[in-house]
Amino acid sequence: MKDSTKKAQMRRFYECLKERPMTTKMASVKSGIQRCNLTRYVADFEKRGIITVVEEKKCEITKHKAKYYSTDPKYFKPKVQSSLFPNKSNSGVLER
Numbered sequence: 335m336k337d338s339t340k341k342a343q344m345r346r347f348y349e350c351l352k353e354r355p356m357t358t359k360m361a362s363v364k365s366g367i368q369r370c371n372l373t374r375y376v377a378d379f380e381k382r383g384i385i386t387v388v389e390e391k392k393c394e395i396t397k398h399k400a401k402y403y404s405t406d407p408k409y410f411k412p413k414v415q416s417s418l419f420p421n422k423s424n425s426g427v428l429e430r
Contacts, residue, residue: 355388355402
């Protein structure tokens with residue numbers, strides 16, 4: 335596959351998942367991109383932190399349990415700050 339084709343498919347898949355959460359099968363039917371390619375793109379998006387699993391339930395097409403993915407930022411969990419260096423209010427150190 336040409337690099338330009340791959341990038342175009344990844345962009346189309348990303349935008350597809352931004353519309354609403356869906357499984358790779360649902361996205362494949364909507365976008366016309368082969369499901370095996372979408373599975374690879376999910377792995378790439380996960381490494382880059384631009385995709386999240388919204389829920390696991392029956393796919394609307396296959397009726398099997400599947401992960402519903404999204405690239406919409408509203409579905410991402412807020413990042414938790416490390417407690418290695420707590421802020422002053424909860425540090426447990428008495429201030430003078």
